Amino acid sequence: MGMRDLATLPKAHLHLHFTGSMRPTTLADLAAAQGLRVPSALLDGVPDVPADVRGWFRFQRLYESARAVVRSEGAMRRVLREAVADDAAEGSRRLEIQVDPTSYAPHVGGLVPALEIVLDEARLAGEATGVSVGVVVASSRMRHPLEARTLARLAARHAGDGPGAVVAFGLSNDERRGDTAEFASAFAIAARAGLPGVPHGGELLGPEHVRDVVTHLRPRRLGHGVRAAEDPALLDELARAGIACEVCPASNVSLGVFRESRHVPLRALIDAGVPVALGADDPLLFGSRLVQQYAAARVVHGLDDAAIAALARDSIGASLAPETDRRRWLTEVDAWLAAPAPTAPADAPAAGAAAR
Template identity: 70%
Template sequence: MRDLALLPKAHLHLHFTGSMRVTTLAELAHDRGVRLPASLLDGEGLRLPADERGWFRFQRLYDAARACVRGEADLRRIVREAATDDAAEGSGRLEIQVDPTSYAPPVGGITPALEIVLDEARSATADLGVEVGVIVAASRMRHPLDARILARLAARYAGDGPGEVIGFGLSNDERRGDTAEFAPAFAIARRAGLASVPHGGELLGPPHVEDVLEALAPDRLGHGVRTAEDGALLRRVVDRGIALELCPASNVSLGVYRDDADVPLRRLVDAGATIALGADDPLLFGSRLVDQYRTAREVHGFSDAELADLARSSIRASRASDGTRQRLLAGVDAWLATEPGDADPTGAQPVAQPAG
């Protein structure tokens, strides 16, 4: 079989704290004298029920990890290591999602927090060859006015180049907040040319996806896996060209599906949906980007040609520069043209192996 780590791809659904290596989190916690739950450090991945109790446990663990991130050096380290790990897995484009509110106090506010992330994204792009863009995400757990503040901040740094804000998202528990109340924030982001990339359709089903489509006009839908439950809705998503950022490991860890085989990846692909596989929160789910492609191969029976199509979909759904897009698409063709077991036809090697 061809090496999935050498398949060029784009990574469009990765959360900032959730991207951390287990070893990095352990080191930060040790340095700060923080005692963390063992489930954050065992690297095995969570298995939670798909109810509010399960989400509460997930959020509590995420918050515990985030509390270890204090200051500029930590922010830079997380960006750099996320890009390094993506490079090792064949990702030539990373769009990492961050809510700067979470990291603002130690660096003097949301603007400095975002500027640090953007600056390191530019530096990592130059050093590692992985083009890194940033998505600013608001939280459903906060007031919609907070989302407008973040949308205006994102708009100030909007652009399609490395180290610029390329999109605006909405994350956290889908069962919280009124989706329509976040529409003004997304209107601000759209006027600035930012991609609309809210979460939807993982914890809740088709009616929630309908709400997100109507209120937030997504270009991509974070998760969106449960559009498979409604054929008419799925056709709308396909016809409108809305990409689905599918994160199979997340779906199973959060109890949306019992096991990998239940994730309707094949059904969505057969319906013509644009799919971009993502790792979401590898720190908590114990599964990185290549693991999602491996699941498609080993569990869902995707051939190498079909895996190449998934990679192409992720690249085309990204906000990558034209040059990066063309280079990655050519690399996919070259990967598929090699015989299994051959060396990478481009001569490139992964920058570093992921740790943790």
């Protein structure tokens, strides 16, 4: 008996960063057009990160190199258009893509134009592909909390649930930097505009950091959250509160949080009743897209198709799409699972790719 095709499984992709979504070919094109050099690690097609060089600082250096080639409205639109197309090809019904417009503002005339470019292209790309696209405006822990307030106000002015609207407010970058409590006022500004909080937490730091984020930022979802598995009581708290974790196995391994994909505590989260939305995080750097995260759940963690479908339902339920859309997609997941499994294995990423 074969396994159902993961690329046809209806799902929501809730953890994808704007720059990190870039295709390597696009990175190469943009760099060549500007006479810029980028590290070979971004272009060599080798997704595995050697264990002895894994870590945040390597990642940050590569990310900044990639971001440096996105210097125009056209480049921004291309990156987003291709990200949506790539998700459409993997069965995503919903994409919530995260962007910090501060990074691109100097090249397009300011924060407002930078965000409006993203929102407009999100709408256009969604119409072209049929993918529902929401934008998460995210501040950085590396910058002053007052800048987070500025971004929260900007996000609030573009809040909504229609195509290409800002749907949430986030906080990203190195979890070890900044005081979480100092960002609470920015999240309060966003919340008054109806924007849920979706901050990163619990990847580089452990359970106490998760508690800190939950206490001060009152998140709807946690970016990563995997380190919560180290504290069963915390898992129970997250499950009771219905706080979903956006789990990105390839990211966890590449950053050295876990040595191998099998060590990512996916089953612990599921068994505790915590909603889990698998995400690719930064495919450009981690060499692994969304379907490969589902393949890892199947091949590495041993989840059968019923459990895989439950993960897809979790992702849809944790999304910020309109309720009518979510109901329709959940019905499509049921249809995927109800269909007979193929008699031969469906085309899917190889087990080696899934384990990254």
